[in-house]
Structure formats: structure tokens, C-alpha cells
Amino acid sequence: MFTGIVEELGEVVAVEPAGDSARLTVRGPLVTQDAVHGASIAVNGVCLTVVEVNGEEFTADVMKETLDRSSLGVLEPGSPVNLERPVRLSDRLGGHLVQGHVDGVGRIVSRRAEERWHLVTVSVPAELSRYIVEKGSIAIDGVSLTVVEAGPEQLSVSLIPTTLELTTLGRKGPGDPVNLEVDVIAKYVERLTAHRTAEPAR
Incomplete structure (x- = not known):
């Protein structure tokens, strides 16, 4: 379990294709400090x-x-990547509950630079839009963000200077793909509600 608070901007060192899979090597001085096999x-x-x-x-x-x-x-090789280690049970939840299980891929539609922040619009796969609400949480490339506007095909978020400087989102532009993970609570609520509705009356 993660919180969407990126610890470090790492760099891809190597990508080794292996049939329908791949082996990825990443440089990350901070996240490797206590990393072990299986982490x-x-x-x-x-x-x-x-x-x-x-x-x-x-x-x-x-x-x-x-x-x-x-x-x-x-x-x-050379691609920057957002890196985060799992949250400890004793840590503060600085972002929101993020599983690291990506639901789909969106693409940056546009970004508008203001004096100290950027407004970024991202396309959303149709099957995910029902889980995204205004002022709700969304993880984009692993970054915990608050949704500014939510529509049937896209969403927008505001990026503060720290996010622009310390994550991949400060470097991506229109057309670039981004990983999307919706709030897991929304998915569980939908599943539980659907199950209750499907139960026969007694």
C-alpha cells in the first residue's frame, strides 16, 4: 500500500524485453537504501x-x-520515473490510499501554465469515469492529486511547484500517457451496492 507521495524521481537504466514480459532496472538512491529481494x-x-x-x-x-x-x-533508458516505497503502518497518510494497481492509461490533453501552478487536463477511459468525482482523489503516475473537474471523458488537476519539480508530471505534455488509479474505496462501494441490489427480496 502506498500514499501517492513520491519520494524520489528515479531514472530507468535498462529495459530488457523477455517475450511478453520485460525486466526493468531503475536507479533510485533513496528507495534502494533499504530495498531487499521481494520488496x-x-x-x-x-x-x-x-x-x-x-x-x-x-x-x-x-x-x-x-x-x-x-x-x-x-x-x-533515461526515462524519469516516480518512485515510492510502501507506507509503514506508523506513517502519516500524506496523500490517499494507493494500491499501485493501475486501472488504466490516460493521456495528457492540455496543460495551462499559471504564475505558480499548472492546470493539467487528462483523458480518462470511459469505464473509469464513474469512479472520479470533483474534489476526490486520483493517482496519476503514482502521484496523489485532487480532482479539480471531472467529466465523462476527462479530468483536470492542479500541479503545485513541488509536484512540477519533483515528479514526472512536470515534464509531460499533450499526448503523453499517464497511469491512472482511481480511489479503491469507490470501487468497493460500487461492488457492495451492486451485490445488495442483486439480492432477492425476503
């Missing part, structure tokens, strides 16, 4: 399992499901 690290919002640690670099396998459901497949 979890979120890369652009995708929870990956560490299979090897070598100094300031870690390697993880990326399966077909992950490549199909996220934007990790477009990464190449």
Missing part, C-alpha cells in the same frame, strides 16, 4: 517487486498484464 516499490504508480538490488539500482520483472494495463511499456 515492493511503486514505479510511476505501478507496484513492482524487487528481484535484485545493486548499489543504487534495483531490478523488477514486469509481466504482460502490467504492460497491457499501464504505460511502463513505453519506458526506455
